[in-house]
Amino acid sequence: MPAPVHHASLWRNRDFNVFWLGQALSVLGGSISLLALPLLVLDATRSLVQMGLITVISGVGAITTGLFAGYVVDRTDRRRLMITCDLVRALLLGAVPFIWLAGPRIWVLYVLTALVTALKTLFDVAYVTAVPNLVRAEDLIAANGRMTAAFAFGTLCGPAAAGFIAAAVGPDWALGVDGATFLVSAVSLRWVTFGRQGAGGSPAGEPGASGAGRLREVFAEGFRFLWAHSLLRPLTVLLTLLTFVTMGATDLLVFRIQDDLGLGAATVGYVIAVSGLGVVGAAFAAAPLRRTFGFGACWLGSTALIGVSVAGTGVSRSLPVIAVLAAVFMFGLTLGAVCSLTLRQEVTPDPLLGRVTSAFWTVHNASGPVGAAALTVLAARHGVPVVSVAAGVFCLAIVGAGLLTPLRGSRAGGAAARDAARGALSGPRRSSRR
Numbered sequence: 001m002p003a004p005v006h007h008a009s010l011w012r013n014r015d016f017n018v019f020w021l022g023q024a025l026s027v028l029g030g031s032i033s034l035l036a037l038p039l040l041v042l043d044a045t046r047s048l049v050q051m052g053l054i055t056v057i058s059g060v061g062a063i064t065t066g067l068f069a070g071y072v073v074d075r076t077d078r079r080r081l082m083i084t085c086d087l088v089r090a091l092l093l094g095a096v097p098f099i100w101l102a103g104p105r106i107w108v109l110y111v112l113t114a115l116v117t118a119l120k121t122l123f124d125v126a127y128v129t130a131v132p133n134l135v136r137a138e139d140l141i142a143a144n145g146r147m148t149a150a151f152a153f154g155t156l157c158g159p160a161a162a163g164f165i166a167a168a169v170g171p172d173w174a175l176g177v178d179g180a181t182f183l184v185s186a187v188s189l190r191w192v193t194f195g196r197q198g199a200g201g202s203p204a205g206e207p208g209a210s211g212a213g214r215l216r217e218v219f220a221e222g223f224r225f226l227w228a229h230s231l232l233r234p235l236t237v238l239l240t241l242l243t244f245v246t247m248g249a250t251d252l253l254v255f256r257i258q259d260d261l262g263l264g265a266a267t268v269g270y271v272i273a274v275s276g277l278g279v280v281g282a283a284f285a286a287a288p289l290r291r292t293f294g295f296g297a298c299w300l301g302s303t304a305l306i307g308v309s310v311a312g313t314g315v316s317r318s319l320p321v322i323a324v325l326a327a328v329f330m331f332g333l334t335l336g337a338v339c340s341l342t343l344r345q346e347v348t349p350d351p352l353l354g355r356v357t358s359a360f361w362t363v364h365n366a367s368g369p370v371g372a373a374a375l376t377v378l379a380a381r382h383g384v385p386v387v388s389v390a391a392g393v394f395c396l397a398i399v400g401a402g403l404l405t406p407l408r409g410s411r412a413g414g415a416a417a418r419d420a421a422r423g424a425l426s427g428p429r430r431s432s433r434r
Contacts, residue, residue: 010142015192016134022188023127024150026086029181031158032165033093035272036174037109038254039166039265044104048255052376054113055251059369061117063362069125070222070358074351078126079194085123086186089116093179100172125361129353132345133194141287141342148283148338157276163269171265222355223363229347232360234405235299235340240364241398242303244371245391246333249310251376253326256314256384267319274323278331286338296410298339300402305332307395314388 010016041051073081092112099108135143165174226232250272257268290298309329316322348356379387402408 010135010139010146013135013139015194016131016143018188019130019134019192020146020150022185022192023147024153025181025188026185027151027154028158028161029154029178031154031276032162032174033178034158034250035162035254035265035269036166036171036178037113038251039162039268040171040175041106041109042254042258043171044106048251048259048376048380050106051255052248052251052372054109055248055372055376056369057110057113058117059247059365059372061114062121062365063369065118065121066125066358066362066365068358069122069362070355072122073126073129073354073358078130079189079192082123082126082130083186083189085119085126086182086189089119090179090182090186092116093175093182096179097170097172097176100170121361125354125357128341128345128357129350130194132350132353134192140345141290141338144338144342144345145283145286148286148334149280151279151283151334153276153280157273160269160273163266166265166269222352222357222359225348225352225356226359226363230406231295231343231410232347234402234407235343236360236363238303238398238402238405238407239340240367241401242306242395243364244367245310245375245394246306246371247365247368248372248375249329249391251372252310252379252384252388253313253322255376255379256388257319257322260384261317261319263319271319271323271326275326275330278327278329279334281327282331282334282338286335289335290339290342294410295339295343296402296407299336300399300407302332302336302339303395303402304399305329306336307392307399309392310395311389311392314385314392 037054038051041047041054045051092115096108096112099105131143131147132140161177162171162174165171165177226236253271254268257263257271258265286298293301305328309325309332312325313322313329316325344356344360345353375387375391
């Protein structure tokens with residue numbers, strides 16, 4: 001076990017600040033692609049189902065990669081892995097506008113989506129494990145808040161930039177801009193030193209084994225930790241149900257504005273940019289809200305906000321109301337994500353964090369492609385309003401189910417979380433000996 005690394009306070013922590021600024025620009029590019037990719041598909045096909053298929057492929061790619069992402073992250077140099085993921089994504093996305101010069105190639109977008117999603121999953125798992133090794137434990141919630149604020153910056157500015165770029169030169173060039181931001185991210189990571197680079201050889205406590213059997217085992221190791229933990233178990237189940245609704249929500253919003261209301265790509269960009277205000281608010285509110293109300297109240301409350309906003313977005317014909325509800329949606333989504341992320345980082349031992357993160361994302365994201373496909377197909381047949389209301393009611397039902405679990409009164413963190421972690425960790429160890 002490596003010796004603990006003592007970091008400076010958050011604002012004087014050079015490694016964290018370089019990491020934070022580099023990821024802020026990378027997220028800006030990712031937010032451009034978030035809008036540019038569905039616009040590119042919609043421009044070429046005019047099909048909501050085809051646009052939904054891109055989302056499905058993205059979800060399937062994340063699930064498939066999640067089966068081994070934690071294994072890779074816990075065994076390799078995490079910084080080098082993230083740099084490699086950034087460089088390959090830069091190459092793939094940068095090639096799109098040049099391929100599009102010969103005319104639309106939808107199959108290229110399908111392949112690109114699968115590859116970029118796999119690289120993103122690897123990068124994101126490594127990113128989650130990196131933050132606790134860049135900051136002190138007492139700075140963790142604040143660090144996650146600042147990382148989320150970087151995401152808010154991208155969410156606020158990226159879609160507006162994507163709308164302008166798409167209107168001026170086409171959404172294909174917007175994807176090319178995203179590729180350039182990944183180059184900057186890769187360069188910034190070369191200036192960051194993590195407290196722990198990864199196990200390098202066999203993960204801690206797992207000598208000598210390799211191959212497909214070991215790959216299945218290390219995924220199961222992370223899942224067993226999740227299932228043995230009194231808070232992570234119901235959180236994983238409920239978030240799996242919530243992801244069924246939220247993964248396709250952006251597609252419904254884009255289709256609602258551009259086709260149902262007959263507005264242009266720039267308007268879609270403005271609305272999604274306004275929704276970034278919700279991310280900004282949640283980034284700064286997450287720490288005080290969690291300290292005041294506890295983990296359970298914050299997470300269940302965020303899910304209720306998501307349900308109300310999804311239903312309202314689908315039935316309103318007022319663009320300002322839709323924009324406000326989109327901001328409420330992003331506030332709820334971000335608040336829940338920050339609280340969930342910090343809880344996993346607090347209660348999971350570092351040698352297991354990659355596998356636990358990978359298992360958590362893989363399990364709860366498994367419902368996303370199914371939900372995105374179902375929502376877009378049903379919306380094409382019955383209309384966005386009916387499907388949005390049904391999705392909102394489904395979210396409120398998740399809140400009701402959560403009130404019947406230990407999440408209801410959970411404040412998490414502190415001694416209780418550490419005790420639960422020790423109990424959960426003893427479970428995987430007993431299982432691995434059987």
